[in-house]
Amino acid sequence: MPSFSPTVSMTSAILESISDGVFTVDEAWRITSFNRAAEVITGVNREEALGRPCSDVLRASLCQSRCPLRRTLRQGNPLFDIPAWFVDSEGERVPVRLATAILRDAEGKVLGAAETFRDLREPAGTNRIRESINCFGHLISRNQKMQAIFAMLPKVAASHSTVLITGESGTGKGVLARAIHGAGPRCSAPFVGINCAAFPDTLIENELFGHEKGAFTGADRRRDGRISQAGNGTLFFDEMGDVSLAVQVRLLRLLQERTYEPLGSGFTQKTEARFLAATHQDLAALVRGGRFREDLFWRLDVIRIHLPPLRERKEDIPELALRFAQRFGHVAGHADVRIHPAAMAQLVAHDWPGNVRELENRIERAVVLADSNEILPEYFIPASGLNDEKGQGLASGRDAAERRMILEALTSTGGNRTAAAKILGIHRSTLIRKIARFGDGAIK
Numbered sequence: 421m422p423s424f425s426p427t428v429s430m431t432s433a434i435l436e437s438i439s440d441g442v443f444t445v446d447e448a449w450r451i452t453s454f455n456r457a458a459e460v461i462t463g464v465n466r467e468e469a470l471g472r473p474c475s476d477v478l479r480a481s482l483c484q485s486r487c488p489l490r491r492t493l494r495q496g497n498p499l500f501d502i503p504a505w506f507v508d509s510e511g512e513r514v515p516v517r518l519a520t521a522i523l524r525d526a527e528g529k530v531l532g533a534a535e536t537f538r539d540l541r542e543p544a545g546t547n548r549i550r551e552s553i554n555c556f557g558h559l560i561s562r563n564q565k566m567q568a569i570f571a572m573l574p575k576v577a578a579s580h581s582t583v584l585i586t587g588e589s590g591t592g593k594g595v596l597a598r599a600i601h602g603a604g605p606r607c608s609a610p611f612v613g614i615n616c617a618a619f620p621d622t623l624i625e626n627e628l629f630g631h632e633k634g635a636f637t638g639a640d641r642r643r644d645g646r647i648s649q650a651g652n653g654t655l656f657f658d659e660m661g662d663v664s665l666a667v668q669v670r671l672l673r674l675l676q677e678r679t680y681e682p683l684g685s686g687f688t689q690k691t692e693a694r695f696l697a698a699t700h701q702d703l704a705a706l707v708r709g710g711r712f713r714e715d716l717f718w719r720l721d722v723i724r725i726h727l728p729p730l731r732e733r734k735e736d737i738p739e740l741a742l743r744f745a746q747r748f749g750h751v752a753g754h755a756d757v758r759i760h761p762a763a764m765a766q767l768v769a770h771d772w773p774g775n776v777r778e779l780e781n782r783i784e785r786a787v788v789l790a791d792s793n794e795i796l797p798e799y800f801i802p803a804s805g806l807n808d809e810k811g812q813g814l815a816s817g818r819d820a821a822e823r824r825m826i827l828e829a830l831t832s833t834g835g836n837r838t839a840a841a842k843i844l845g846i847h848r849s850t851l852i853r854k855i856a857r858f859g860d861g862a863i864k
């Protein structure tokens with residue numbers, strides 16, 4: 421057989437084309453390379469990842485105590501098939517199986533280490549439309565309304581039109597946006613999201629448009645914004661209803677003329693990105709109340725997809741619950757996790773104000789608490805708040821129960837809202853809104 425030694429460009433082309441995430445670090449744990457699949461799985465752009473400590477970028481379950489890269493560098497041995505999870509750019513946990521290897525130069529000097537990881541959410545390479553109408557990307561549903569949505573998604577994904585995704589928090593708007601991107605012609609270009617509720621006005625413009633060196637105090641170098649990072653991929657505006665009127669003017673220009681100006685540049689740039697937007701708010705009502713520009717609303721509302729809340733598609737609960745149980749069981753090393761029929765009945769009876777995200781978090785907690793590979797009803801009772809004091813469920817007295825759960829979560833995290841939101845299975849911005857709604861001083 422003729423000898424074959426791949427060139428550097430060939431090696432990087434191979435790394436770019438595989439579906440496993442791969443990154444390398446130097447001996448100080450700074451990321452030195454980050455392949456395309458790593459970007460897709462973690463939601464972090466290569467530019468953001470390079471040069472930063474890997475624990476900051478991946479926020480993995482093993483980072484603090486059992487870092488596999490550290491073990492590999494110390495012992496000089498590769499590791500295989502390690503279960504773990506990362507926290508992606510949206511704050512969601514991504515279960516993975518990873519492997520590590522040491523990197524040496526031609527003389528055998530250690531340069532650092534490499535880690536590869538496989539996304540366990542889906543079998544490799546299935547981010548395209550599935551055969552079955554019960555699924556689209558990572559979304560699954562038996563519900564008729566959802567299936568009608570899945571049926572039109574291939575056409576939506578293939579088009580370049582702006583899509584407005586509406587639905588309560590945790591219904592899967594972010595997952596749907598990624599699925600539309602993954603099933604469309606831009607799937608190999610970046611998917612870049614921005615949570616509009618997470619930034620005040622001054623920062624959101626900087627995040628989106630980027631800035632030139634010297635644009636403001638502290639701008640010691642030029643920085644690309646998310647529009648530029650999206651290239652000819654997809655730019656996803658999450659929580660679009662939370663954008664201020666001032667920023668709406670800038671977004672209108674972006675959507676209308678496809679142009680923007682990085683801060684301090686004075687030059688107009690053009691974007692080729694496709695726009696997707698999501699909101700849990702009723703944008704038309706915001707327009708009527710004078711809090712959202714009508715012209716921007718019409719620019720966004722080209723194709724509208726409304727995701728029904730989980731309580732209106734209870735037929736999905738068993739399948740989703742089992743799927744989450746299997747996924748978290750896999751990470752925790754429990755094969756074939758089952759849900760006891762009484763526990764399943766409890767899940768189906770619940771109203772799920774936090775929708776699929778809340779269900780996902782409850783199942784994760786139950787899998788962690790489980791002593792065997794069966795989830796029993798008692799695993800849901802203490803922490804989940806599935807039952808209020810009268811045992812009537814959250815549907816009745818929801819506010820009181822919600823308020824109590826928020827208080828408990830904030831107490832257990834010492835007031836840390838990000839951590840409390842994670843426990844509750846809702847977005848930080850949703851938690852902040854709820855705290856403001858209760859606004860009686862007891863919750864801070």
Ligand SMILES: Nc1ncnc2c1ncn2[C@@H]1O[C@H](COP(=O)(O)OP(=O)(O)OP(=O)(O)O)[C@@H](O)[C@H]1O
Binds near residue numbers: 594
């Ligand atoms: N139909 C579904 N099938 C499988 N998983 C789902 C489905 N819908 C939502 N999920 C899961 O629920 C979680 C919440 O989804 P996502 O973040 O997309 O919700 P969202 O509507 O964007 O929430 P928010 O408005 O708070 O940002 C994710 O972890 C996602 O994987």
